[in-house]
Amino acid sequence: MEHGSDSEDDKPLIFKRSNTSVKQNQAKPDVKKSSVQKPDGKSGRPISDVRSTNGHDSNVQKGKTVPSTKGSPVVSPLASPKASVSSSKASQVKPPVGSTKASTSGADQSRQNSQQNRTAIVKAERPSGIPKEEPDSGSEDSDDDKPLNSRLPVGGSKGSISEVNRRPSSSGPAALAKDLGIKEEDSEDDIPLSHKFKQKSNAGESSNAYDSDEGKPFASKPRQNGTNVKDNVKNPSTAINKRPSAEVKCSGQSPVKKAKHTAASTPVNGKKVTVKAEPKKEADDSDDDNATISQRVKKPATPISKASDKKKSAVSVSSSLNKVNKNSKKITKSTQFSKSLKVPPGSGEGQKWTTLVHNGVIFPPPYKPHGVKMLYKGKPVDLTPEQEEVATMIAVMQDTEYMTKPVFRENVMNDWKKILGRNHIIKNLDDCDFTPIYEWHQTEKEKKKQMSAEEKKAVKEEKLKQEEKYMWAVVDGVKEKVGNFRVEPPGLFRGRGEHPKMGKLKKRISPSDITINIGKDAPIPECPIPGESWKEVRHDNTVTWLAYWNDPINGKEFKYVFLAASSSLKGQSDKEKYEKARKLKGYIEGIRTAYTKDFSSKDVTKRQIAVATYLIDKLALRAGNEKDDDEADTVGCCTLKVENVEPSPPNILKLDFLGKDSIRYQNEVEVEIPVFKAIQQFRSGKKGSDNLFDKLDTSKLNAHLKELMPGLSAKVFRTYNASITLDEMLNKETKGGDVSQKVAVYQHANKEVAIICNHQRSVSKSHSTQMMRLDEKINELKNLIEELKTDLSRAKKGKPPLKGSDGKTKRNMNPEAIEKKIAQTNVKIEKMERDKETKEDLKTVALGTSKINYLDPRITVAWCKRYEVPIEKMFNKSLLAKFAWAMDVEPSFRF
DNA sequence: ATTCGGACTTGCCGTAAACACC
DNA sequence: GGTGTTTACGGCAAGTCCGAAT
Numbered sequence: 001m002e003h004g005s006d007s008e009d010d011k012p013l014i015f016k017r018s019n020t021s022v023k024q025n026q027a028k029p030d031v032k033k034s035s036v037q038k039p040d041g042k043s044g045r046p047i048s049d050v051r052s053t054n055g056h057d058s059n060v061q062k063g064k065t066v067p068s069t070k071g072s073p074v075v076s077p078l079a080s081p082k083a084s085v086s087s088s089k090a091s092q093v094k095p096p097v098g099s100t101k102a103s104t105s106g107a108d109q110s111r112q113n114s115q116q117n118r119t120a121i122v123k124a125e126r127p128s129g130i131p132k133e134e135p136d137s138g139s140e141d142s143d144d145d146k147p148l149n150s151r152l153p154v155g156g157s158k159g160s161i162s163e164v165n166r167r168p169s170s171s172g173p174a175a176l177a178k179d180l181g182i183k184e185e186d187s188e189d190d191i192p193l194s195h196k197f198k199q200k201s202n203a204g205e206s207s208n209a210y211d212s213d214e215g216k217p218f219a220s221k222p223r224q225n226g227t228n229v230k231d232n233v234k235n236p237s238t239a240i241n242k243r244p245s246a247e248v249k250c251s252g253q254s255p256v257k258k259a260k261h262t263a264a265s266t267p268v269n270g271k272k273v274t275v276k277a278e279p280k281k282e283a284d285d286s287d288d289d290n291a292t293i294s295q296r297v298k299k300p301a302t303p304i305s306k307a308s309d310k311k312k313s314a315v316s317v318s319s320s321l322n323k324v325n326k327n328s329k330k331i332t333k334s335t336q337f338s339k340s341l342k343v344p345p346g347s348g349e350g351q352k353w354t355t356l357v358h359n360g361v362i363f364p365p366p367y368k369p370h371g372v373k374m375l376y377k378g379k380p381v382d383l384t385p386e387q388e389e390v391a392t393m394i395a396v397m398q399d400t401e402y403m404t405k406p407v408f409r410e411n412v413m414n415d416w417k418k419i420l421g422r423n424h425i426i427k428n429l430d431d432c433d434f435t436p437i438y439e440w441h442q443t444e445k446e447k448k449k450q451m452s453a454e455e456k457k458a459v460k461e462e463k464l465k466q467e468e469k470y471m472w473a474v475v476d477g478v479k480e481k482v483g484n485f486r487v488e489p490p491g492l493f494r495g496r497g498e499h500p501k502m503g504k505l506k507k508r509i510s511p512s513d514i515t516i517n518i519g520k521d522a523p524i525p526e527c528p529i530p531g532e533s534w535k536e537v538r539h540d541n542t543v544t545w546l547a548y549w550n551d552p553i554n555g556k557e558f559k560y561v562f563l564a565a566s567s568s569l570k571g572q573s574d575k576e577k578y579e580k581a582r583k584l585k586g587y588i589e590g591i592r593t594a595y596t597k598d599f600s601s602k603d604v605t606k607r608q609i610a611v612a613t614y615l616i617d618k619l620a621l622r623a624g625n626e627k628d629d630d631e632a633d634t635v636g637c638c639t640l641k642v643e644n645v646e647p648s649p650p651n652i653l654k655l656d657f658l659g660k661d662s663i664r665y666q667n668e669v670e671v672e673i674p675v676f677k678a679i680q681q682f683r684s685g686k687k688g689s690d691n692l693f694d695k696l697d698t699s700k701l702n703a704h705l706k707e708l709m710p711g712l713s714a715k716v717f718r719t720y721n722a723s724i725t726l727d728e729m730l731n732k733e734t735k736g737g738d739v740s741q742k743v744a745v746y747q748h749a750n751k752e753v754a755i756i757c758n759h760q761r762s763v764s765k766s767h768s769t770q771m772m773r774l775d776e777k778i779n780e781l782k783n784l785i786e787e788l789k790t791d792l793s794r795a796k797k798g799k800p801p802l803k804g805s806d807g808k809t810k811r812n813m814n815p816e817a818i819e820k821k822i823a824q825t826n827v828k829i830e831k832m833e834r835d836k837e838t839k840e841d842l843k844t845v846a847l848g849t850s851k852i853n854y855l856d857p858r859i860t861v862a863w864c865k866r867y868e869v870p871i872e873k874m875f876n877k878s879l880l881a882k883f884a885w886a887m888d889v890e891p892s893f894r895f
Numbered sequence: 896a897t898t899c900g901g902a903c904t905t906g907c908c909g910t911a912a913a914c915a916c917c
Numbered sequence: 918g919g920t921g922t923t924t925a926c927g928g929c930a931a932g933t934c935c936g937a938a939t
Contacts, residue, residue, distance in 0.1 A: 488929070496907080496930065543902065551930095558901070559929085573903085622905095623933060636932080660932055661906060699897090702934070715904085715933060761907070770922080848925095849906055876925060 350542040352569060356518055358473035358482060358546050360525030360534075361561055362466070363509070364489035372440040375433035376426050387424075390416045390505060393492050395434035396441055402494065402502060411503035412492060419505075473546060473563060481564035482546060487514070493553045497632035497662025506552045511535070513549040544569050554630070566881035575885050578856040580711055581719040582895060587709040588720070592617065594708065599674035605695040609704050611678050612637050612693055616717050619669065620756050622660060623698040623714035634658045637714070638698050643688030651676040665758050722753045722854035727895035730863050742869050746860070751842065753850045761846035767839075774836045781829045785822055792818040857883035862893035 367389045373380035374391050383391055394403075394412055402408045413429050420426055451459070470485040490508040495501055511532040516525060520539040527533050535549075544562055551557040563569050584591075591613070598610030615621050616637050624636020635644060635657050644657035651673050656666045671679075682692050698714065705712040729749035734742055764770075791801040791810070795818055801810045813821075857875070861883070864871045875883060 484928075486928090494930080499930090545902075548902090553930095556900075560902070562903075570903095577904085625933065627932095631931080634931085661930075663907080697897095698933075699935085713934065718905095759906075766922085773921095846907075853905055878926065 352544050353475050353519075353541050355476055355521065356473065356541070356546070357475075357522040358518060358525065359469045360516055360528070361485050361487050361514065361547050362470045363487045363511075363528055367490075367508075370437075370440060372437050374437050375435070377431045378433070381425060387416075387419050389490070390419055391432075391434060392437055392441070393490075393505075394429075394432075395437035397492060398434060398438045402492075405502065407498070407500060408492075408503035411501060412505070415503075415505035475563065475567070475569065478568065480567040480569070483562045483564040485546075485561060487549070488559065495632060497634060497658060499632040500630050501553055504553055509549050509552070514547055515549070516547050517543065517545055564881075565878070566884065568885075571882070571885040574882070577719060578723065578858070581716050581723055581856070584709060584712060584716050584720045585724065585895070587712070588617075591708050596672070596674075599672065599678055605700075607678050608682065608693045608696045609701060611675055611682070612696055612701055613705070614671075614675055616714050617721070618671075619655070619667065620718045620721050620758070621665075622718070623701065625698050632658075632662055634660060634662055636660070636698075638693055638696050638701055640692040641688065642683045642686045642690050642692050645679060645683070645692055647676055647680050647683070649676075653679060659758065663758065663760050718757060719854050719856075722757060722850055723856040723859060723895045725753050725756060726750065726855050727859045730859065731894070734863070734867055736867075739869050739873065742867050743873055746863070746869075746874060747847070750847045750851060750855070751845055753855065754845050754847050757850055757854060759846040759849040760844050763843050767843055771836065771840065774832060774839075778829055778832050778836070781825055781832070785825050785829075788818055788822045788825070792822070851879065852882075856895050857886035858889040858893050859895050861886050861889050862891050865889075865891035 367385060369385040369388055370392070371388075373382065374395065375381065390412075394416070397403050409429050416426075417424070426432060467485070471482055473480050473482050487509050488506065491506050493499075493501055493504045493506050511527045511529050512535050514534055515536040515538060516534050517538045517540050518524065519541075524534075524537055545560040546563070547561040548558045551559050565571075565574075595610040595613045595617075598606050599614070601607045601610065616623070622636035624638035624640065626639060627634065635641065636659060640655075640657060644655060646654040646656070648654055648668075651671055652668055653671050653676065654668050656664070659665045679692070682694070686692075686694075702713045705714065705716075726749050729752060730746065733745045733748070735745075736742075787802075791813070792815055794801060795813065795815045800812055803809050857879070860874050861871060863869070864874060871880070871887070880887075
């Protein structure tokens with residue numbers, strides 16, 4: 001499309017473009033790797049996707065799997081098609097999750113099942129030197145394209161942002177300010193969030209522009225650590241061979257073959273490498289940043305009453321250069337990071353703010369008894385409001401899978417009994433019939449849905465009015481949005497996976513449970529519930545929370561109220577996170593060399609640290625803290641059990657475990673021989689449930705990482721690998737074309753990152769229906785083509801067209817017109833098929849998580865500037881606000 | 896050397912809101 | 918204008934990590 005134009009205006013942008021482009025092609029050449037699927041017998045579900053390992057360089061490899069191939073029995077029909085097509089992506093086809101679910105009934109279940117099953121197969125590898133080859137480069141993945149297109153529209157709305165932000169602010173803020181005693185002043189308020197800082201200062205970053213080289217380091221070069229091996233994952237069976245070849249290039253090390261490769265390839269220098277000097281640039285950058293920030297403080301313009309001391313808000317203007325910013329510009333205004341104080345050397349250590357004003361939290365409304373009676377052994381039962389409240393919570397869960405879980409049922413009953421009292425008639429859940437309450441609830445829902453637009457609007461406004469004062473806080477004179485100012489309402493705990501506490505009653509939180517943190521000179525928020533008072537009021541400026549209460553399920557844990565993601569405080573730490581990851585780029589080569597060397601260390605602990613670090617780096621695994629028995633049984637790297645990692649000679653590791661949120665991680669990876677041997681060794685003599693890394697825990701691992709690079713911890717690898725992968729893929733695959741094509745490239749990269757990080761989502765309930773619907777439409781079009789072809793040949797002979805399939809007569813068209821129509825229809829079919837493929841491809845992949853948490857927004861912003869893609873196409877309103885700090889990055893920025 | 900408390904980030908999901916399509 | 922979809926957001930659970938206490 002017209003991107004060009006788009007950019008320019010703010011507004012409308014592009015909406016419709018989506019289709020226009022028909023993209024061209026999608027050629028799909030490649031097919032490179034095939035993936036393999038793993039049969040995965042265990043779960044029975046076939047999993048097909050392949051996932052790659054981290055990408056260091058190459059990143060992704062993706063192969064796509066072809067369903068058909070896969071052994072798994074259940075292949076979904078759908079999948080097959082794509083296989084052929086998409087070369088580019090590795091699509092992962094997932095097995096039909098559906099099958100599983102079918103068996104189970106509840107919706108919930110389905111999701112759960114699906115999740116657990118998902119697997120990823122990795123494929124792997126990164127050849128050492130070469131970054132992936134991209135299969136598609138040329139072709140661009142068609143698959144992806146589509147999706148994007150479709151999505152585009154959304155983001156695009158124009159100036160929405162500004163508006164939005166402002167809106168609230170204007171009204172809200174002002175009010176708040178008053179309450180708080182602040183003055184409203186200028187515009188600042190208007191744009192609370194928007195702070196964008198100007199970062200010009202960051203210019204430093206720009207320097208990076210070329211870092212890429214550095215980045216590449218490993219990529220381009222053979223990875224030192226053995227990574228080169230590429231991990232190809234593959235499936236054991238199949239793929240093994242293939243991959244290697246693919247990788248190829250580099251050194252051709254096929255993993256299999258020689259372990260040595262690695263070694264060979266990588267020259268290890270003597271000792272651990274350790275840190276190299278810091279890469280200068282990075283260091284600089286960071287410094288700059290800090291500086292910047294502080295500098296930004298510039299004018300105190302608005303005086304905030306209290307705030308004052310330090311910085312006040314400055315107004316910044318956005319510099320924005322490009323169009324990209326345009327929209328945003330308005331929004332942005334300025335503000336600096338308040339946080340400047342933070343760590344920066346000079347400032348007080350640990351201080352997060354100087355003045356903090358807010359209105360506390362808002363509580364859910366008290367329970368309103370409905371009087372609908374549930375049945376116990378078939379008879380209506382009278383319940384007190386407190387008892388009825390719990391009964392209603394249970395009733396509402398009727399159609400979820402939780403109600404089929406014994407643990408849930410038992411926990412609910414135990415807690416409910418405490419409220420029912422010792423001698424209540426209701427003794428057990430099996431004899432309870434909550435249908436009346438359930439139906440009442442459904443009716444209420446329906447009523448709400450049926451309200452007229454005006455009524456809904458009125459309700460909404462009423463709610464907004466009540467909540468307005470709680471939505472904002474003033475930090476160091478800058479109005480900031482508060483994140484979760486609503487106290488969590490009572491309910492039944494919905495733990496994920498097989499959580500031992502699922503079903504327990506989360507009691508209602510009252511003011512006496514809440515500790516408020518606020519500036520010393522700020523007025524203490526009035527307790528919203530008459531007659532009650534806060535548990536405590538603190539004035540701790542070394543923390544960022546505004547309030548907290550103890551978690552009713554696990555009294556030792558807290559629930560905090562923080563500022564929203566768009567706040568300077570959060571933005572600053574977000575930026576620091578990415579700077580740390582960029583810093584790792586300068587150390588990664590040395591770190592890889594070092595751990596590779598330690599794969600064969602005589603010291604078991606060292607060997608375990610090396611292997612664990614390798615897995616974290618290569619597979620983007622989480623650290624894996626120890627967990628209590630009263631939590632779901634999930635693991636991370638340090639807590640992997642022997643049974644979670646199965647070595648398959650000569651050098652394949654089959655990983656299968658439940659990670660965070662009980663999401664299953666299933667992958668087969670080719671590793672370097674020393675790693676493979678070390679794993680076998682760690683497993684020997686242990687039971688399946690024993691820890692693989694018995695000499696390790698996250699604190700030891702992180703302590704070790706800190707010796708390699710200041711501030712380094714396990715999670716930094718995830719950030720680093722995710723961001724570097726995006727940066728490299730964008731750089732390598734963006735070839736021009738219209739905006740939608742570029743967006744497709746981005747989505748493709750985003751998808752690879754999501755796969756690396758194992759970010760999954762459950763298949764939507766209507767997925768299969770939607771796919772069928774698409775098939776129907778495609779078939780209709782195909783039939784149309786046949787009809788047109790007939791008409792065409794008749795037209796050439798001067799005969800009129802036959803009646804259409806619908807029985808209607810068609811008007812006469814000349815051959816040229818018919819040919820044109822055929823061509824148009826074909827284009828339409830192609831587009832639909834690509835859409836379908838993409839949809840199937842992404843059905844279990846969640847792109848959002850990585851975008852929000854792992855991909856340095858500056859990569860995206862700079863790329864948008866370079867390729868003239870409106871940033872609104874990539875970031876929605878929330879993300880634009882959250883990443884305000886990244887908007888002024890130089891177009892040449894590289895991670 | 897560990898455990899534990901505490902603070903903050905990460906992650907999936909459900910639902911509301913915004914669109915796309917008859 | 919209703920309705921099926923798609924996207925945006927909020928909710929809240931579940932991790933990570935660090936430093937102090939034991």
